[in-house]
Amino acid sequence: MMIHNAIMWLVDTIGATGYAGISLLMALESSIIPIPSELVMPPAGYLASQGRMELWAAILAGTTGSLVGAYANYYAARHLGRPLILKYGRYVLMPPEKFLKVERFFIEHGEISTFIGRLLPVVRHLISIPAGLSGMNHLRFSLYTLMGAGIWVTILTFIGYAIGRNQGLLTQELVMALSHKALLGVLAASTLLVGGYVLFRRYRKASGTPR
Numbered sequence: 001m002m003i004h005n006a007i008m009w010l011v012d013t014i015g016a017t018g019y020a021g022i023s024l025l026m027a028l029e030s031s032i033i034p035i036p037s038e039l040v041m042p043p044a045g046y047l048a049s050q051g052r053m054e055l056w057a058a059i060l061a062g063t064t065g066s067l068v069g070a071y072a073n074y075y076a077a078r079h080l081g082r083p084l085i086l087k088y089g090r091y092v093l094m095p096p097e098k099f100l101k102v103e104r105f106f107i108e109h110g111e112i113s114t115f116i117g118r119l120l121p122v123v124r125h126l127i128s129i130p131a132g133l134s135g136m137n138h139l140r141f142s143l144y145t146l147m148g149a150g151i152w153v154t155i156l157t158f159i160g161y162a163i164g165r166n167q168g169l170l171t172q173e174l175v176m177a178l179s180h181k182a183l184l185g186v187l188a189a190s191t192l193l194v195g196g197y198v199l200f201r202r203y204r205k206a207s208g209t210p211r
Contacts, residue, residue: 011043011170015052022058023065026153030069032125037062038179041153042160042170049164059150059157066118066149067142070128074141077132106134111144112197118148119186155182 014021022044029035041062048055106113110131117127131141159178163170 010039011046014040014043015047019053019057019061022061023068026062026065027069027072030066030125030128030149031072037066037152037156038175039172041156042163042175042179045157045160045162046164046170047160048157049161055157055161059154062153062157063146063150066153067145070118070141070145070149073126073128074132074136077129078135081129082133082135103134106130106136110134110136111140112194114141114144115148116190116194118145119152119190121183124148124152152186155186 014025017024022040025035025040026037029037029040041058044053044058044062045055047053048058114127114131114136117123128141128145156179159175159182160170163174163178168174
């Protein structure tokens with residue numbers, strides 16, 4: 001009962017704060033505040049199924065909020081983390097030469113890393129940090145963050161929407177169970193995508209095709 005009351009409180013809160021509330025909560029979720037997106041977007045989808053929100057507007061608000069939160073990590077890493085690592089990294093097993101290797105890797109593979117990272121739990125909160133450390137191009141960072149975040153936000157929103165349309169009770173247990181199933185599908189698709197990316201890179205390298 002307490003868990004059900006908590007998620008219904010989220011539904012009421014999101015309903016009261018509207019799209020701005022969704023954006024704020026997803027911005028916090030994408031930075032360092034541990035607010036699970038599974039408890040933000042499904043209630044928004046549920047409200048959309050009841051006619052209290054527009055489905056695609058909620059998705060847009062959640063995706064935009066994710067980008068804002070990602071940029072908070074990006075700028076913190078770029079302007080605070082990088083100078084500290086270069087100066088003091090040798091004391092925490094990250095000497096400058098090792099850091100530069102990591103940086104080069106992300107510069108070369110930042111797009112696929114950012115896109116896939118936004119789809120994975122835990123990683124989605126952290127992937128913006130190496131992007132900021134490496135100074136990833138803003139256009140590419142924004143594009144691949146929006147793509148990855150948009151897919152995950154859409155999945156979660158439709159979970160809540162489907163529960164509402166089927167006149168189901170929105171509970172944390174049901175939301176987490178459906179989110180887990182969706183995550184398994186995302187993991188499978190991500191594995192195939194990474195495999196295809198690796199094969200493509202090997203082909204380009206073997207054929208001497210420039211990046």
